[in-house]
Each structure stands twice: as C-alpha cells, then as structure tokens.
Amino acid sequence: MNTSNRRTLKFREFAAIQQLARWLSQxxxxxxxxxxxxxxxxxxxCIAFFLMPRASATTGWLLPIGxxxxxxxxxxxxxxxxxxxxxxxxxxxxxELFNDVPDRVSDSLLLVGAGYAVTVVEWGSxxxxxxxxxxxxxxxxxxxxxxxxxxxxxxxxxxxxHRMALLxxxxxxxxxxxxxxxxxxxxxxALVIINLGCCVTLYRxxxxxxxxxxxxxxx
Numbered sequence: 001m002n003t004s005n006r007r008t009l010k011f012r013e014f015a016a017i018q019q020l021a022r023w024l025s026q027x028x029x030x031x032x033x034x035x036x037x038x039x040x041x042x043x044x045x046c047i048a049f050f051l052m053p054r055a056s057a058t059t060g061w062l063l064p065i066g067x068x069x070x071x072x073x074x075x076x077x078x079x080x081x082x083x084x085x086x087x088x089x090x091x092x093x094x095x096e097l098f099n100d101v102p103d104r105v106s107d108s109l110l111l112v113g114a115g116y117a118v119t120v121v122e123w124g125s126x127x128x129x130x131x132x133x134x135x136x137x138x139x140x141x142x143x144x145x146x147x148x149x150x151x152x153x154x155x156x157x158x159x160x161x162h163r164m165a166l167l168x169x170x171x172x173x174x175x176x177x178x179x180x181x182x183x184x185x186x187x188x189x190a191l192v193i194i195n196l197g198c199c200v201t202l203y204r205x206x207x208x209x210x211x212x213x214x215x216x217x218x219x
Contacts, residue, residue, distance in 0.1 A: 018087075021080055025088030031081040035098040038077035042106035045070030046113030052174075052184060053119045060182055064175040067113075068168045074106050075164055103160065104139060108132040114167060114191055117174075120183035127191045134198035135163060141202060145209035149216065155204050158197030166190050166197075 024034070048067040055063050081099065085091045092098075115128015138159070146152045156162050170190025177186050 017079065017083070021083035021087060024080060024084050025090065029084070030092070031085035031088075031090050031095060032092060032098040034077050034081040034084060035102045038074045038081070039102045039105050039109070041070045041073040041077065042109040045074065046109040049110070049113030049115075049117040049187075052117040053182075055182070057182075061175045061178040064117075064171040064178070064184070064187075067110075067117075068171040068175075071110060071164050071168045071171070074110070075161070078103065078160075100139070100143070104136055107135045107139075107160065107163070110167060111135060111163070111191070111194070114170075114187050117184050118188045118191065120185060120188060124188065124191075127188070127195060131163075131191055131194045131198065134195060134202065135160075138198055138201045138205060141205045141209065145205065145212070148209070148213060150209045150212040153205050153208055155208060156197070156201055158194060158201045162197065163194050166194055 045067045048063045048070060052060065052063045052067075085095055111132040112125075112128045115125045115131070118124030118127065121127075135158075142153050158166075167187075167190055170187045173186035174184045177184065
C-alpha cells in the first residue's frame with residue numbers, strides 16, 4: 001500500500017484507535033479481511049435503510065440508528081485496514097485493490113439503500129442511485145488523475161468522509177424525526193446535499209487535475 005495515497009485523518013492519531021490497530025495486528029487478522037468487513041457493515045446499513053419504510057410504529061426509530069452505527073463501523077474498518085497494513089507490517093501486493101474496491105461497493109450500498117428509505121417523494125430511490133454514481137465518479141477522477149501523474153487528490157466538499165458524516169447525521173436526525181413523521185425527510189435532505197456536493201467535488205477534482213497536467217506538460 002502506497003502511504004502517499006492515504007487520506008490525512010486525525011483519527012489515526014487517537015490512542016484508542018492505535019491500541020485497537022495494535023491489538024488486531026497481533027491477531028490472525030489481515031488488512032484485506034478488515035476491508036471485506038467494511039462491506040459487510042455497509043450491507044447491514046443498506047438493509048436497515050431498505051427496511052425503514054416498512055418499520056413498525058414502535059421500532060421504526062431503531063433502524064436509522066442502526067444504519068448510522070453501521071456507517072461508522074464501515075469507516076472504522078476503513079481506518080483500521082490501513083493502520084494494520086502499514087503500522088502492523090501486514091502489507092500485501094493486493095492491498096491497494098482491497099483498499100479501493102470495498103470502498104466503492106460500500107459507498108454504493110449505503111447511498112442506494114438510503115434512497116430506498118425515502119418514500120415521501122417518488123424519486124427517492126433515483127436520488128440514492130444518483131448519489132452512488134456520483135460518489136464512484138469522484139473516486140474515478142481521483143484515480144485517473146493519479147494514474148496520469150497528478151498528485152492524489154482527496155478534495156471535497158463531498159469526499160468519502162463528508163458523504164458518510166452527512167449520511168450519519170441524516171440517519172440520526174431521522175430517528176428523532178420518527179416521533180413526528182415516518183417520512184425520513186432528514187435522509188432526503190442529506191441525499192440532496194450529497195448529490196450537489198459530489199457534483200462540486202467532481203468539478204474541483206477535474207479542474208485540479210487539468211491544471212496540473214497542463215502545467216506539467218508545459219514545464
């Protein structure tokens with residue numbers, strides 16, 4: 001795994017995270033297995049989102065909280081796989097593949113699932129699919145630009161951590177919202193912002209790559 005391709009995250013410096021990564025490094029657990037676990041949590045979150053419109057009146061608030069927990073567990077796996085690989089000395093030749101592909105799958109599962117939680121508008125599911133596509137495109141532009149020699153670019157305003165933070169906030173707000181209406185407006189708002197933010201992110205990353213390549217060729 002190329003350390004220059006890692007996001008700058010302050011959470012990596014937390015003592016509890018370091019201790020957990022150290023504990024995992026001492027077990028028969030590989031970074032690739034942790035990456036796969038992130039997809040499992042994303043799938044569980046997707047199921048929670050999908051079941052929200054079908055929830056009972058007494059337990060409906062639990063599903064948004066469950067989805068939020070799954071999102072954070074997915075992000076924790078994303079954090080730990082790199083720490084175990086690099087700090088734990090368990091890097092593998094296929095590490096980059098396992099570092100990126102599960103991310104794309106997890107993003108799609110959670111965003112598409114969130115779309116199906118929104119039934120107050122007819123285009124809720126379309127909004128989820130659109131967010132998943134745009135999220136994949138932001139990663140594609142980053143990877144394409146890096147393959148052409150540009151620096152790895154994690155620009156926002158809607159990079160992975162921003163998307164998941166917003167979706168988590170929307171899920172928790174939806175749990176509180178359940179006591180007033182079961183329509184999950186908070187998730188709808190979160191998906192709209194994610195779609196718009198991803199469009200801005202695509203523009204910024206593409207423009208940054210273009211400027212780098214133009215300047216690099218002239219130099």
